[in-house]
Each structure stands twice: as C-alpha cells, then as structure tokens.
Amino acid sequence: MATQKRSKHINLRRMRKAFALKPLAVGVAGVMLSACSDDRQDARIYTSLDECKIDNPDAIAQCDAAYQTALDEAVRTSPRYNSEYDCEHEFGANQCQYVNNNQGSFFMPFMAGFMVSQLLSPSRYYSQPLYTSYSPYSSYRSRWVTADGYVFNGDIRKRNYRVRPDAFKPKPTVTRTMSRGGFGSSVRAKSSWGSSSRSGSWGS
Numbered sequence: 001m002a003t004q005k006r007s008k009h010i011n012l013r014r015m016r017k018a019f020a021l022k023p024l025a026v027g028v029a030g031v032m033l034s035a036c037s038d039d040r041q042d043a044r045i046y047t048s049l050d051e052c053k054i055d056n057p058d059a060i061a062q063c064d065a066a067y068q069t070a071l072d073e074a075v076r077t078s079p080r081y082n083s084e085y086d087c088e089h090e091f092g093a094n095q096c097q098y099v100n101n102n103q104g105s106f107f108m109p110f111m112a113g114f115m116v117s118q119l120l121s122p123s124r125y126y127s128q129p130l131y132t133s134y135s136p137y138s139s140y141r142s143r144w145v146t147a148d149g150y151v152f153n154g155d156i157r158k159r160n161y162r163v164r165p166d167a168f169k170p171k172p173t174v175t176r177t178m179s180r181g182g183f184g185s186s187v188r189a190k191s192s193w194g195s196s197s198r199s200g201s202w203g204s
Contacts, residue, residue: 039164039165040162040163040164041117041162041163041164041165043115043160043161043162043163044159044160044161049063049064049067052116052119056119056120058120059119059120062116062119062120062125063116063119065125066114066116066119066125066127067114067127069127070111070114070115070127070128070129071111071129073127073128073129073147073171074108074111074129074147075099075101075108076171076173076174077128077129077147077148077171077172077173077174078108078109078111078129078131078147078174079108079109079147079174079178079182079183080106080107080108080174080176080177080178081096081106081107081108081177081178081179081180082106082107082177082179083107084096084098084107085180086107086178086179086180087107087108087109088135089135089137089180089181090109090133090135090137090138090180090181090183090184091109091110091131091132091133091134091135091138092133092134092135092138093134093135095109095110095133095134095135096108096109096110097109097110103175106177109131110131111129111130111131112129112130112131112132112144113129113130113131113132113144114127114128114129114130115127115128115129115130115167115168117167117168126168126170128146128147128168128170128171129147130144130145130146131144131145131146131147132144132145132156133145137184138184139184139187139188140184140187142155142156143155143156144156145187146167146171147171147174148171148172148186148190149183149186149187149189149190150167150187150190151187151190
C-alpha cells in the first residue's frame, strides 16, 4: 500500500489532484422546470470542471464553489470502510483513500464527479459528489451513483439526464464504517424501491 494513502489527515489538495485525473461528472439542472407532470429537471453531465466553466462562462465562481462543496460533502457523506481491501472490492483498485480526521479513521472512495443544481443562481445552488465503480464485482460498475446508493440509468458515457428534485436533497452524515459489499447491498435495495428500473429512480 502506498505510503501517501496513510496520511494522518485527509489531504484535500491531493484529493483535488486525484479527482482531476478521474472521470468527472457535473449534472447541471436547467433553469426552467420541466413541464412534464413528473416535475423532473433537465441535467447535463460534464467530463471536467473546465467544461463546466466553458459551458457556463457567467458562472465560473459557482463552478468553483460547487466543486469545493462537493469535496466537503464527499468527506461527510461517502461510504466508509475499515480496510482499503473492502473499499476497493466495491469501487476498484486505486479508487480509495485513507482519511483520519475528527470523526475517526477510515477508507472512502475518491469522488468521481459532482452534480450541481441551480448553477446559474448566484445566491442559491446545491452540489453533491458522485461516484462510480471500476470493480468487476460491482453492480454499478461504470455507472454514476450517489453517496446514499442511488444509481443513474445508463452508463458514465451518458451526458444528459432528467432528474427529480429529491436528487439534490442533502445526504445524511455518515458516522459508521461498513463491511465489504455493504454499499452494493444498499444500491440494490434502493433500486428495488423504484419502478421496474434496475437503476433506481434518479434519472432517465
């Protein structure tokens, strides 16, 4: 195991660097609400933070702020594991980092993307981290998943979504670690709560 993964405190600078080298998703909710009866909002997936800024030249500061918020949320809400092995079993080799902070020590997956709502509103926006798995054992391999286990329809190549407003609700703070397969079980349980879709209820 690399020594740098054993740092005593989470290194947000390293996390930003690692994040920049991994697939990045930013789902940006449309300014106008959908006229559809299910009240879903238009969202778009970006593959880099620079794309967010290029696509939204009047919201550069919001892109930066949303990214930082997502980093903070990742530490607060991501699944936690006692061992790197258990984390990588679900998210893939070299996809986890060691954290030691005032909430204890644990392994968590790297943030693979972040989703933003109301980006063009300078006074109000919301962002949250997204994850994906590179593990051959994972049911959400190469798909976007939220910290609390909801999976988006399609794979990470899909760029456009329509998402329900509850996709932007704050996630609960995670205080306990889970064992190998625990997050995958949560994903499968939430998927079964949706319609007949195997991917849960976030987007289509």
